[in-house]
Amino acid sequence: MATTGMDPEIFDQFIDQLKRYVRERLIPAEAEVIANDRIPDDLLDEMREMGLFGLTMPEEYGGSGMNVPQYVETIRVLSYALPAYRSITSINLGMVCSALKNSGTDEQKAEWLPRLAAGEIACFGLTEPGSGSDSAAMATTARKDGNGYVLNGSKRYITNAPHAKLGLIMARTSQEALPRNAHVSAFLVPMDSPGISVGKPDRKMGQSGSHIADIYLDDVKLPGDALLGGEEGKGFATAMQSLDNGRLSVGAASAGYAQRILDTALRYASERKAFGEPIANFQLIQAMLADSRAEIYAAECMLRDASEKADKGKAIIECASAKMFASEMCNRVADRCVQIHGGAGYLAEYEAERFYRDSRIYTIYEGTTQILQLVIAKNMLREFAAGAAA
């Protein structure tokens, strides 16, 4: 079912303002965010006021009701700036919002969507110390206790955990692994619940200003209505349903950042002289610039197509392909940007160096490139088998 999304005129006007906001506010604040490894509170409040936490929530819940293509384009534009700005909004807008929209009860939507749209920060807990790509193998348990549940276990690498008010936490409601991963359920967990503690933020390769940490769940008692959708065994399906959106968001982050990186490389190549002329005049440099430009364009086209298809229904192959291509592409562009900078590209003083480090995560989270290859191939084989049977 296609969704209408936001009035296109309003959307265009917003994108116009957002581009300016990125250029005049978010980019100039980058140095400070990196130096302190945090987005200053006043800037975060401003981002809330701008409506950046409510893009995808329906209007009746205080959001602005963007459809998938509008959301993806907004993330691409936002991601011209430091990745931390997307990261702080991404769990609200992506995973948790779609889980609530797709599977939440009316009461759960009414409780959480307006708070998320207003900028209370959410986190999503799937990965654990013992399970990453193979996430259904998780060890965290949710034991039935009267009408409620008791959660025990730990989650690892959880984006925004140190800031979150709400955690969407995946846990086993059955000891045995069940078909279709029906042993996994999803819980809406207020992060100030007794028994929850959050570890120290991990030190990372890049993405300064964005934080991940462990979450420890020690006899966390939850009421029965914390179970997403009020039904056990739907957690994994919910997470997987939301993944199309999450992958498009990482794809859009990659494409937006790649454009920033290429613009920086182009400027440097035009200013730096070797052998008496700007290095941009050398054809080997031009080849790197041209390949980058063409690949960014390809990623943008894929994202546009995949997001239109995802808006109408399932688009697993398209979303996985767009994320895989865009994230790998962003890393190639970042690598070329370092190369074009020569020795300067290796120095922290130049942006090329952090572009390279920041980009590296994009081929890892929301499905590693290898897992996405498996997803694409599995669906190809399934389609082929269905076609052969017919």
Added chain:
Amino acid sequence: MKILVPVKRVIDYNVKPRVKADGSGVDLANVKMSMNPFDEIAVEEAIRIKEAGKADEIIAVSVGPAKAQETLRTALAMGADRAILVETDDTVEPLAVAKILKAIADEEQPGLIMLGKQAIDDDSNQTGQMLAALMGRPQGTFANTVEIDGGSVIVKREIDGGLETVKLTMPAIVTTDLRLNEPRYASLPNIMKAKKKQLDVKSPADFGVDTAPRLTTTNVSEPPVRQAGEKVADVDAMVAKLKALGIA
């Protein structure tokens, strides 16, 4: 009190303008257009006055093509309450704009009319002054600060030597300078609300104003490219050079 804020749709300040090959003007085909930055400052100042409880309503006005509705929508999204578009595809010179604004002011009776000191497309720097003269009301141009004080408005003006303070009895005309404030961004929730605000469309004829141009532009050209300087050997050579150029 009402505040009237005229806003002009102009070439975006980030765009590098290109002169048309025939020298008739700046090429505006497919060029990004936005609200004149000085007008944004005027809208911002009006909103701050309203937020301080010293004004009840902000009315944004634009004289220009149908597309100027977008500019008005931006003013509404920033916080103006309603808007009036006086629609015309002609080039409207400052005097005609001032006449239209006077007619609107006669109807709306604002206490304050806050304009940009100039528009970045033609840099005329005339509309506010002409409007003040037509209305026979006081003006505070190049405002650096604006403070409402009962029935008066105190304006610190940016002048060559520093700041000059003037106190104007309202209704008054104020034109904004660059340092008056930093305009806010229109937030997405406010852009959505702005869509529902009232926007009336009128024509210059509704106000009995003839907008036919009185000026003709004979030629527009790119600014000359800066020439490389010349090195001289010593002070004597420099003095000789300056003398030769007739500067010293």
